[in-house]
Structures are given as C-alpha cells and as structure tokens.
Amino acid sequence: MILQNRIYYVYLKQDDPKKSTMKKLEHYGLAIKIRANMIGKKLVLTPYSDTYLLNSDSFIYTNYGICLIDGSWNLIDTIKNLRVKNARRLPLLLPVNPVNYGKPGKLSSLEALAASLYIMGYPDAAFEVLSKYSWAQNFIIINMEPLEEYKKCKNNEECRDAEKLFF
Numbered sequence: 400m401i402l403q404n405r406i407y408y409v410y411l412k413q414d415d416p417k418k419s420t421m422k423k424l425e426h427y428g429l430a431i432k433i434r435a436n437m438i439g440k441k442l443v444l445t446p447y448s449d450t451y452l453l454n455s456d457s458f459i460y461t462n463y464g465i466c467l468i469d470g471s472w473n474l475i476d477t478i479k480n481l482r483v484k485n486a487r488r489l490p491l492l493l494p495v496n497p498v499n500y501g502k503p504g505k506l507s508s509l510e511a512l513a514a515s516l517y518i519m520g521y522p523d524a525a526f527e528v529l530s531k532y533s534w535a536q537n538f539i540i541i542n543m544e545p546l547e548e549y550k551k552c553k554n555n556e557e558c559r560d561a562e563k564l565f566f
C-alpha cells in the first residue's frame with residue numbers, strides 16, 4: 400500500500416510531457432507535482448548527491464515524503480547545483496525503460512522511485528507504481544539481488560561496497 404501524499408516531483412519541462420513517468424503517476428493519483436521551493440525536508444533523488452539512500456531513510460519518507468526531479472537525462476547538469484537538505488543518490492541498478500534499457504544508473508523517475516520504495520522497505524508500493532507501465536514489470540525482478548543487498552546497507556561505505564559486488 401502506498402502512503403497517502405508522500406510521493407512528489409518537480410517537473411522541469413525538458414521532455415515530451417506525454418512520456419513523463421511522474422505525470423502518469425499523477426494521473427493515477429499516486430504523485431503530486433510541486434515547485435522546487437516546496438521541497439523542504441523531503442527526500443530528493445538526484446544522482447549528484449554524495450549520500451546514498453538507505454533503508455533508515457524511511458523515517459524521512461514517512462514524515463516528509465520523497466521527491467523526484469523529472470527532467471531529461473540529456474540536461475541532467477541542470478540539477479548539479481541543486482541544494483536541498485535531504486538529497487540522496489541511488490546505488491547502481493539496471494533500467495528496463497525503452498529509452499535507457501540496460502545502461503547502469505540511467506533510471507527513469509518511475510524506476511528510481513520504485514527502487515527507493517523497495518530499499519526503504521515498501522515492496523508493495525514499489526510494485527504498485529511499476530504496475531502503471533507494461534515495460535516496468537520486470538524492473539524489481541531483474542534488480543532483485545542488488546536491491547536486497549542495498550536494503551541491508553547501514554551507511555555510504557557499505558553501499559559503495561555493495562555496488563562493487565554487482566557493477
């Protein structure tokens with residue numbers, strides 16, 4: 400079950416809106432679009448963070464929510480200087496989305512969200528968000544072994560070591 404009003408995204412208008420995975424989740428009532436100045440203490444997923452997302456971050460998720468930055472990978476530099484309180488990176492995983500299939504780390508917002516929910520201990524919510532796209536069905540299955548390892552990590556160093564086991 401997905402906790403109500405905990406999944407947010409900032410939309411950067413860099414891609415075809417019809418292809419935005421977060422807009423689709425919003426359509427199903429599973430995500431809320433916000434402006435960057437509303438991020439506050441929410442977890443923010445950005446590959447530029449030095450801090451890995453941990454299972455223990457579920458405390459921040461349940462209290463403040465999680466926010467994706469929905470832009471284009473081609474313009475990812477735009478968010479390089481984003482300064483927020485609770486920025487997090489994900490350890491490497493394999494995307495299954497049609498644009499970046501098989502390129503380690505280049506996850507869609509939907510995949511990044513599902514991976515985060517899984518690592519924080521919400522597998523049912525992860526499967527629920529993935530269920531909205533047929534191409535996304537195998538994302539957890541394909542990444543099950545790394546995800547299970549990442550879920551056990553207690554700090555950055557353990558995440559880095561776990562990543563090296565698979566990539």
Ligand SMILES: C[S@@+](CC[C@H](N)C(=O)[O-])C[C@H]1O[C@@H](n2cnc3c(N)ncnc32)[C@H](O)[C@@H]1O
Nearest residue numbers: 419420444445446468470488489506507508511
């Ligand atoms: C660059 S956007 C591309 C989104 C794509 N247009 C879509 O509709 O799904 C993907 C977003 O997912 C999150 N993300 C993807 N991979 C990540 C990683 N390795 N670490 C942290 N966040 C990640 C970030 O919020 C990132 O901005």
